[in-house]
Amino acid sequence: MRWGESGVGCEFYDWAKNDPSMYRFWFDDREAYRESQIEKGLWSDQDEADYITDCIRRSPETYRGWWQLKDIPGGCDPLDWFNPCIHHEELFDPNMPISEVEKALQEQTFDDWKQSDVYEIEYHDRESIEDAIAYLRRRYRSTTMAT
Structure with a gap:
């Protein structure tokens, strides 16, 4: 998937606005967990x-939501895009420049898929592309020399 050609974009999900009860619950739950652990x-x-x-x-003043991907291929939910077992930096500054958001989410996707070892997806960095090209050139030379 080439990011510039995929149609995938970024959006800020305003959790406080879109789901205010769960938003408030999250802060209450964080405090309740602390109190429970102290009590124990x-x-x-x-x-x-x-x-x-x-x-x-x-x-509550600084954490209203987070940046996420939108228009993901196959109708994938943004919350299912990343492996929940792999920690990623949460991007929650609504004023973060979109170019920085895109870069960070692209890098997180690459790192996530690489760590997850998803067999349906091939990913390449500069080194792996160069290795593939060198392999194909060697293979091409050996087949053309044999004929």
Whole structure:
């Protein structure tokens, strides 16, 4: 799939606007989880430091949604595009330049598919293309020399 020819684009999904009850629930659930872990004695100093960092990074004022792909081939849902077992940086700044968003989501797709080892998809980087070309040239030379 060539990105410039695929029709795949990017959009900002405004979670706070499109699903306000789930949006509010997410913040409440984050706090409830913290309280539950503290109550059980399972909350560490590192957990608290991570929690504080996340609360600053993703507050109701700064975290309203995320960037995602749109017009994905085969009608694929944007939430199903990436392997949920592979961590990707969440892009949630609605003012991020679209060129940066596109580049980041393209790189995340490439990295995700490469790590997932999806057998239906072949992916190439510069080195693998050069290897394929060299192989085909050697093969072509050996068949033309044999005739």
